[in-house]
Amino acid sequence: MTAPVTLTGLNHWFGTYHALRQIELSIEAGEYVTLLGPSGCGKTTLLSVLGGFVQPDEGRVMIGTQDMARVAPAKRPTTTVFQDYALFPHMSLRDNVGFGLRMAGQGRRARHAKAEEMLDLVGLAQAASKRPHELSGGQRQRVALARALAVEPEVLLLDEPLGALDLALRRQMQDELKQIQRRVGTTFVHVTHDQEEAMAIADRIVVMNAGRIEDEGTPQRIYRQPRSLFAAGFMGEMNQIAAMGTGAALETPLGTLPVAASGPQTLCLRPEALGTTGSLPLGTAVVKDAAFFGTHCRAHLAPEAAPEVILTAHLPPGDVPPPGTRIALAVAPEDLTVFPA
Template sequence: MTADVALSAISQTFGTFRALDGIDLSFAASEFVVLLGPSGCGKSTLLSILGGFLTPTSGTVLIGGRDMDGVAPRHRPTTTMFQDYALFPHMTLRDNVGFGLRMKGMGRAARHAKADDMLDLVGLRDKAARKPHELSGGQRQRVALARALAVDPDVLLLDEPLGALDLKLRRQMQDELKAIQRKVGTTFVHVTHDQEEAMAIADRIVVMNHGKVEDFGTPEEIYMHPKTLFTANFMGDMNCIPAGLIATDTNAIHGVRPENVGLAGDVSLGPARLESTAFFGTYHRCHFRSEDDRKTFYVAHLQLGDLPPVDTTVPLFASRIVALKESA
């Protein structure tokens, strides 16, 4: 099952603190949406409102066209998966996955069959009789996902579910999570502060800051064509180009990603001295300082073989320059 989601003028205050400020968003059914932003930006608050754990100060939540005002979490077509998987240690994996079905009154045989199907979906059917303590962290994460999906939610809410995993396992689970979402077709709304994770799994990313939406689009749109300076800097390094070097809109802030700064390109940044370098496997991360009066600092990712000696002055160029607003 799956459903679209529409948020209209959602605001949330806690005393004098405004956690969310007029959020307007809509997600299509079967879409994988990531809420991304720094700590305190309001992304987990927004997820809690979707799940019914918080009632917004103002605004409307529609899921599948149905107004969620006054609908308790247990009656919503949503399931929430938290970073703490909260598996029952005394239960088998089959019983853990089937717990929600048991609470709904499904018979033992039917819920065991459904639990086995869900464990099969996450590659753990052969471990159905084991207990959670016998599993690795990644396997427990899969069991929690199977349990969340077993009750057939229209929308699955995920609150930093990969945050407790190490880097290698987290990347593996990102791929698996995306593949499972594609297979089941459920709408996923996933919270994270990890930019790489967001770009790896999302159909669209909502970038949040201080309770507002800074940007909303596909990973490529958010990274290559950020709308605001905050989005540009949050999604990676962004070089700001001094006013006057770009002949078009002199009132805009212009930026360029490090991979689009180099020894050739569309726009001349003038001569610059290479101050330092670091090797990152597929490229050299280089720090340049312009030789003009501005002494502008640039970060460039130069391909292997393109590296000039440190302290050398070279002509520097930029391509794929973007115009940015100060804020949303």
């Protein structure tokens, strides 16, 4: 029960607001894709278009080999896990999970068996007779997942499914979601604004901003070599340094770097890429302050060549350097990314 999804030439307006701009996206059958972006970027609208709750003004929505753009939610091979779970408060978990099968006309015994099987999949087999209000947030989330999977959709849509959970539970549920997706093999499309969550579960991340797709690819690729300045900044903390390209090289306050570019540029460096071991020297810098973070030591550095540029660096967690310490900075050339300013 899985199908590929192809979106072509998708445009949508809310009044005069251009919510989706010329979206082109292909999702393979059985893939786990996250739509990542800040609130208002269009990711939830895109998910609603997939689920059939919003009819796009322009474009095609292919699920499998069928254009779904004008098909009602009830008739689509998609189901949604809602942000607020939308569990029916007047029904037991068994009836909640069996709801879709009941609508499809399945008999009581068959749908109860299937509902219990799905509750078992999410570890709630014992609670089948309970009502949603008796459950914790994480348990409700699981029931919502079981309910959406019970009708064996080809594509499962998840709208910020972990948004209401606390951090520890969110990390745990991320692992479980991934495992369940592997087991059922359904295509998962998951909306989130949390880039760590996106990296933790996705086969592929689609970064969105202002109705556009900014970048798409594996988590590693998007984190290390983002294709846009927005994607670079959204995926994690980034030092951004104004620079000027001269054709063959890049003039920066930290010196001239062997990067081909011309015109005003923004040089991007992740804090953990800044260190002392890379092959490309960046001059010396003075430690302004530093703090111990367990896995690393977070420091603010002022390069001697340009003291007004403050860099954030994640140094090895060994010794916390006292303020005033001088450090010879270096980076690996592949960790440099440059975007036209």
